[in-house]
Structures are given as structure tokens and as C-alpha cells.
Amino acid sequence: MPQDNRPQQPAGPHGEGPRPDDQGMGRRDFLKRVGAAAGVAGLAAAGYVTLHDPTGEAGLAMPPPIRLPNYFASVYDKFSASDPRLVIARTSGEQTILETVRKALAPMGGIERFVQHGDVVLLKPNVAFDRAPALATTTNPEVVAAVAQLCFGAGASQVLITDNPIEAPQNCFYKSRITEAAQRTGATLMLPSSSRFRDVEIRPGAPDPTRNEALGTWQILYEPLRAANKVIGLPIVKDHNLARGSLSMKNWYGLLGGRRNQFHQAIHEVISDLGYMISPTLVIADGTRVLMRNGPTGGRIDDVKQAGTIVAAVDQVACDAWCYENLLERDPARLAYLEYAEQKFGEGIGEKRFGQRDWKAYRDRGLITEV
Amino acid sequence: MTRTDMNKNDTSSTRGGTGGGLWRITTARIASQAFFFAAFVGLIAVTSYVYLADNPRLISWVSKLLEIDPLVGISTALTTRTIYSGLIFSLVILLLTIALGRVFCNWVCPFGTLHHFTGWAFGRFTTKQRIDANRYRPSYAIKYMILIAMLVAAMFGSLQIGLLDPIATIHRSVTIGVMPGLQEASPATFGDIRVYHLAWLVGLMLLALVLLNLLIPRFFCRVLCPLGALLGMFSRFSLWRVHRDKDKCTSCGLCRTHCEGACDPDTSLRKSECLVCFNCVDDCPHGALKFGYLPPTDTQVTNPDLDRRKVVIAGLAGLAFIPLAKAGGKTTKDFQSSVIRPPGSVEEQEFLKRCIKCGQCMRVCPTNVVQPAALEAGIEGLWTPVMNYRVGACQLNCVACGQVCPTGAIQRISIEQKLGVGKYAAAGAIRLGMANYDLGRCLPWGKGMPCVVCEEVCPVSPKAIYTEWRQFVMRHGKKMITAASAQTLTLAEMPHGGQLRPDPTVLQPNSLQGDDSQRFYVRVHHASGTTETHRIIANSVDTVRIDGAFARVPGNNDIAVLLNEVQVPIIDSARCIGCGLCERECVIIGDRRGVYVTAAGETRSHGYGERDRSIRLIK
DSSP states (O other): OOBOOOOOOSSOTTSSSSOHHHHTOSHHHHHHHHHHHHHHHHHHHHHHHHHEESSSSGGGOOOOOBOOOOTTHHHHTTOOTTSOSEEEEEOOTTOOHHHHHHHHHGGGTOGGGTOOTTOEEEEEEOOOSSOOGGGSSSOOHHHHHHHHHHHHHTTOSEEEEEOOOSSOHHHHHHHTTHHHHHHHHTOEEEOOOGGGEEEEESSSSSOOGGGTOOOSEEEEEHHHHHHOSEEEEEOEEEEETTTEEEOTTGGGGGGBOSSGGGGGGSHHHHHHHHHHHOOOSEEEEEEEEEEOSSTTTOOOGGGEEEEEEEEEESOHHHHHHHHHHHTSOOOGGGOHHHHHHHHHHTSGGGGGTTSOOOHHHHHHTTOEEEO | OOOOOTTOOOOOTTOOTTOSSSOOHHHHHHHHHHHHHHHHHHHHHHOSHHHHHHOGGGTTTTTHHHHTOHHHHHHHHHHHSSEEGGGGGHHHHHHHHHHHSSHIIIIIOHHHHHHHHHHHHHOOOOHHHHHHHTSOOGGGGHHHHHHHHHHHHHHTTOOOGGGTOHHHHHHHIIIIIIHHHHHHHOHHHHOSOOOOTTHHHHHHHHHHHHHGGGTSTTHIIIIIOHHHHHHHHHHTTOSEEEEEOTTTOOOOOGGGTTOSSOOOTTSSEETTTOOOOOHHHHHOTTOOEEEEESOOGGGEEOSOSOOHHHHHHHHHHHHHHHHHHHTTOTTTTTOOTTOOOOTTBOOHHHHHTTOOOOOHHHHHOTTSOEEEOOSTTOGGGTTOEEEOTTTOOOOTTOOHHHHHOSSSSBOOOOHHHHHTOGGGTTTOOOOOOEEEEOTTTSIIIIIOOOOOHHHHHOOSSSOSEEEEEEEEEEEEEEEEEEEEOSSEEEEEEOOOTTOSSOOOOOOOTTTTOOOSSEEEEEEEEOTTSOEEEEEEEEEOSSEEEESSOOSSOOOTTOEEEEEEEEEEEEEOTTTOOOOOHHHHHOSOOSSSOSEEEESTTOSTTTTSGGGOOOOOSOO
């Protein structure tokens, strides 16, 4: 029951003049007290109104998904109609891997066509398992070191190396000797940690299974992709029990987080989506030794074929088709994801590619070179 | 005067205050308390699916007392950065507190009224004892520390205010701890008997909090209540408060006789403790106490009894709770498959940012399937709702739990959204989890017995459980043929090496005729290595007659295998919504069911990265 009950008496029993009580109740004090109450009330009201979420939808809104840039766009213009899209380089004699990689890039204009001064280059080798290099389940550390060295030589300000392995990342990078390759060349390892992942929109809306689509928005190891302006895929060519071959497109699996174990329900749809997801600057496939059986984990030296081959490509379909036929020695017509990839690359990011998806046609037109 | 009426309408000559007429401000207060307590009882009473189905306009009212609770509004704002739906109404209480002090506590709060009433009815204090019992004690600052710890925990994503928030506590206590007892006493009045997991614990907490009033009057309100503490923080700004006129006051202390807040009206009024019950104004024999606008500050203690040390200790306690609660990994890697949340629930970590453990969803659920969790969802998830499909199953065309949820832990979904029809067809049905068969326990799968109750009750259309005929070799089903015609076989037991006697025959006359739910076959293994299988239409103890004729009449010493064919149930992972009706109706009762639902496959976590618990890539 509010009532004005301020002391009215001008004088109290304490002596002459106003009571001490009244002295505190000047205009200043009045304004201070009413102002404080009004201020707190106003803040509370403003906070409530600002934060109000009538339907509950605002509280559940996720940050808008990120889209990956096209890492090939700046290179596209530098290609002429007659430049090769795929170069196969074989080691000969005492050639080092560095020399072989350089040889593979030469017909496409060398690393300088892909990496310019000041670029931050992300290398994505396959480091999926905790295995020694000789077992051919992870990308050859010499290939990783050679590409890092070439990038630095072309003026790259930073070379990042990343992968999201199946087994413990530290162990995988160490055992595959890619940690050592990074240390040797001055490249920076970026191991996966939960804060480095973001939701990336691979395609807007829900995937359409009738068009062999499987991924819409997915958790991606985004921090290295954001830091870099050039991305070079460094897959190893190897057998895969379910997908039949683990090649350049399958290599991007290592950029994904989330529930990757669901991918095996539609492996060819997913692999072609991975190729669709990213438009790399360049792909350099490691065919120095090839795991022919028991992939992708391998583990027996008898399963490894010494192939001495490096394949440089700006076209993932062509790269995978060639490696599957010539290194894994199988019929690419039976590799379902190649067909799906050709369907998918014709739209969207395909515009930034060369339009021609058929690797056999490349060969006919001299767009494939062996050196 | 050993005990006065709560009404204080005795005509004691010592009364001064606001006047001794028929109308007192305390009368209005008691009327308000009675009104809001009756409202609470009434709203709890109508929070039943059957009643709300007939009176849908009441749905937005049944959780209103929870929605006007500023602790719910502010703490969920800290966890979710939003104020959900009706929680905006709590602003009214907040503004009221800034103007008039903690009037909510002694005019509105039904839990406060319960404690007030208990103290009045059972407190055995003489006036002198009462005056002593209502003196402020340092322990009354504990509630501020509880509040700070809970708000700090909320800032880091764990909403624990529901453990002690008075409105959530009284709703939960009545739903889980009181109603089952009343229902037991009179199902006709209070509805069918409900069961709740660990109900005794909830009931015991209520009992303990009520009994503690006998030790310290309004123990809960003064010592524990985090909502009271929050309002105390705001009431320091209040423009009106009880004011003592020093000139009239004789310091007799009688104003403390019925002081509910223990706010020391006889000396310097503790603004944050005063519950604005007006008993002091009523009790003062000298008329020295008035409810005044902006009285001088030298007769009040403005701030709560907090110092930096207490704030830091409470803050650290709240902060320490986060790693301790989260380290178990129950919301991430060690998520328990039994944590199946009601339909419309948000993802688990988001859920724990919202759920205030009020139990409204459990109260409204028509099937009793929504149960308070123990520790399966981690220490954070105590008393949050989980589905128990041995108790009930999620009714297909019901979304009542989300309608009454005050905080959006369970969203207000529509039936169309739940079932994934109409404009929600592309999103698909909301899946609570997925059913699985325990192949050893399921009667057809493990025992070769016909059953498939689960398929029959599956409410999804088309059914998420389908059946397939499967053949199992019968026990002792391997026989030796001693004679055969085109349509009949005479069978004998197989010779058993080393055994004195063969197995007894298992055949009863015409026991292999079969019916719609079970069929019997005989598979003949010819000596040549070929086999042929035929349905049995009749049998005696040692002969079987088949439907049709053998392609090749079996010879002596050929082998005949008797086969039992039943329908086995199979889950269609694209259709199962995890409603649990199959589990509830499973015939394997009194134990783990032959079919059971786990949270794996739930849709609420879809899109949450590593916490995504969906099974299918293509949804």
C-alpha cells in the first residue's frame, strides 16, 4: 500500500534544526534514488524486450554456414586451351622426389603458375593412419616436403599442412614422418581440434539423393582453409575396401569432421560430393608407392607396389581415373563416384573448371602429358 | 499471546499500525496469497491431457506461474541469450520488485505461502521466541551465494536454478512427490495412479524443506531461495519500503513477532530481506512503522549481506561446477542411450540450458512416459524429463509436453511437425530414437515362437516394423526317413552315437498343421545331395503329410529336417520414430524387452557435428 510517508516534521527531538534524516533527502538524493530504480527498471525492460524470442526459433538459430572460396579461380585465367590438365612424371635413375615433382609441374608452367609471392598455401596430404611411410597408407613425406619446398621457393609466405586422421592426429603425423617433413621445410602443422571446425555449406538446402547427392551442410576443418588462399591436395594412391580406390577426391574426407562414419552408407555419393565441395588450386597424387590390397589401412609391405609415379593435375576426375586405371590397375568405368562427379561438376563450381570432364578426351586432345 | 491468527484480526489492544478497523493491509495480503495458492492448485489440477484437450484455451495458462518467475527468465537469458515466449511476463514481477520490494515472496509465491502457513500452523513459539527467531542471521546470506553460483553456472551453459527455484520446486514436488500419493488414495478424484522414477527423493526434499520451518521460520525463503535472493538484489532499488519512525519507536521489538523476512524492522530495515508482509506494521503498538515512499537511507540496510569474499567463493563454486558436471561427457562422447527426450526437445546441450526441472511435461503427459531422470543424463540432468517406455509410450498425435514447457526445452511443435507431414514433409518426422531387437529375447527371433505384437501396435503409417517369414530348424527336428510315398514320410529318430537312447519324438498328432501365424515344413536331403522343402499339412507321431508331392520320392535313410516358420519383426530405420509403443507392448515383460528404443537416431541432435546422434546419412 504505497503512501507518501516521508517525515514531515521540520524539527525532531534531537535539538534545533532539521533532523539528520532529512538532510540526506535533498533533491540530489531524490534524483539519485529514483533514477537508480528507474535505470534498473529500464535496463531490465530493454534487456527483456531485446532478448525476447516469441517462438523459440531465435534461440536455436545456428550461425550461418560458411561457403568455401574457389581456390582455383586465380589460376584458371592463366591456362590456355592447349595447356595440359594432367601430367604424369616417372622417376628415372637417381632422380629425387623433389626433382620428379618439379618435372611433373613443368609442363603446366611450374609451381609459379599456381603459387605466387605472399601466398598462404595449404597442403592436404593423406595422414589417415598411424603407419610408417613404407606401408603406403599415408602420403609420402618426401612428396609433402618437396611441394612445401617448391611453394616456399615460389614465394609462399606460409605453408600449412593439415588432415583430420582416423587415429590420433599427433601419432599419425609423427609416424607418417610428415611432422618431420614439416619441421625440415619450415611448413606449419595444423592439427585438428574442435575449435578449428565450422559448419560449411557444401550445397544449399538438403541434398537430393535421387541426384546422388549426400552432403548439404557439414562440419569442416575450416581454420586452415580460411587461413590459406591456395590449396594443394596431396593424396596417396591406394586401395580402399568400400570405395575401391582412395584417390584425390577421397583425400578431402580428411577435411571433414562430424559423423563421418555415416559416409559409408553412400560412399560414392559422398566422395563425389567431396570433389564438388572444394575447388583446389592443384592436386599432386603420390604414386611413388601404391597400396594395392587391404586398403585403406594396409599394414603389409607385400601389399605395396613401387610405382615411382607423381601425377600433377588440375582436374580431379581425370586424375582419379588415370591413377585408378594405371596405378591401381583397375577399370575406371566401374568406379561409380567418377560418373557422379562428372554429373555434379557440370554445375556450380564446374563453371570455374574447364567444362571437359572426360579424361580420355583429354588424352585424345593432348591435354595429358607423360614426362 | 502464544500464537496469533495468520489474519491478525484479533482485537488486541496493543495494535496500532494501519488502524484496527475491519480492513487491514495484511488481510489483502492473505487474500492475495490465498488467491495465488488456489491458482497454483487449480493450474496443477487442470494440467492434464484430458482436461486440456477439452479446454485448449487453458494451455497457455497452466505454466503461467513459472513464466512470471524472473529467475527463470534471467537465468535462461544467460544460458540461451534469449527470453523464450511467455517468460517475458516475468518482467512484471521484476518491475514490481524495483518499485515495491519483494512483494512477490509474500503476496504471490505459492511455495512461500506453504512455508508461511506451516510456520503459522505448526510453529511452537511464544512471542519472545518468535521475536528471537525472526532476527536476521548471517546464514541468510547463503541464498545470495546459491544464486550467484547458479547464475555463474548458467553463464557457462548449465541451468541448475530449477533445483531450488521455488516455483519450479513446488510444481515438481506436487507433480512427482504429492500427486501419486493422492492418486493412490483416490484415483477417482485425482486420476489414474502415476509412477515416477525416484519420486521418493522429490517428495523427501519437499518434506524436509517444509519441516525445516520448525527449526527456522521460513527456512527455505530466508536461507536457500535463489529467486528470493534475485528479487533481493533488485529490491535494494525499491522506491517504497517499510520505514520506522524513530520518534515513535520504543524499540520494544514486537515488530519482529511475525516478521516473515527476518529483516530487522526494529533497527535498520534490510531492504533485500523484507518480504513486504506488513506484519510489522500491523504488530507495532506505537504506530511507528509505515510503508513509505523513499524513506531516509540511514534507517535501512540497502544491500544484501554480501561481501567480496562471499561473491568470489560463490562465483568460483558456480564456475567449478561446469567442468565437474561436463567432464563426465554425458552430453558428448559418453551420451547415454537411455536419455530419450520428449518430442520437440532441443539438442541435449541446448536442452540443459533450458530445462528447469519443473515437471510440467511429466504432469501433462497422457501416458506417464515422461519421467524424471536420475543421473543418466549426468549430474546436470537430474530430474530433467526422459522417456521410459516400460511405463508408457509417446502418443502419436500428442504434443502436449511442448505446449506446457515454459522455457522451450521442449519446443511448441505442432502435430504436423511431429509427424513430418504437410509443410514439414521435407524435414520428415521427429525421431526420438530408434527401436532395436534383442534377437535372443524376442520370441520369434530367439525362440521361434509366433508373436509380432510390436508390428501390430506400431502406430507409424506405413508401419516402421515389417515382418518376414523365417524358417528355423525345430528342436530334435532332424529325422531319418524310414518310409516314403509321394506325399508322406515316416520318420524315426536319428541314431545318436554313444547315446543309450535316442531323443524322444516331439511330434503330437497334427501339431505341425500350422496356421496363419506359424507354418511347418519338411526339408528332405536326398542322398544325392539335393534338397527339397514342402509345407506340412498333417502329421501323426511319426509321419508327416506334405502339401503337393515330392519331386523325387525320398529313399530310406534320407534325412528329413522339420522346419518351423514364423514371422520375424524387422525395423525400417527410415520410418521408426522411436515412440516406444513396441517396447511398452512387448510381451517380454518384467525384464528388458525383446524390442527396445535407444536415443541413437534422434533427430534433435541432427546438424550438431560430433554430437549428431542420427544414424542415417540420408535422412
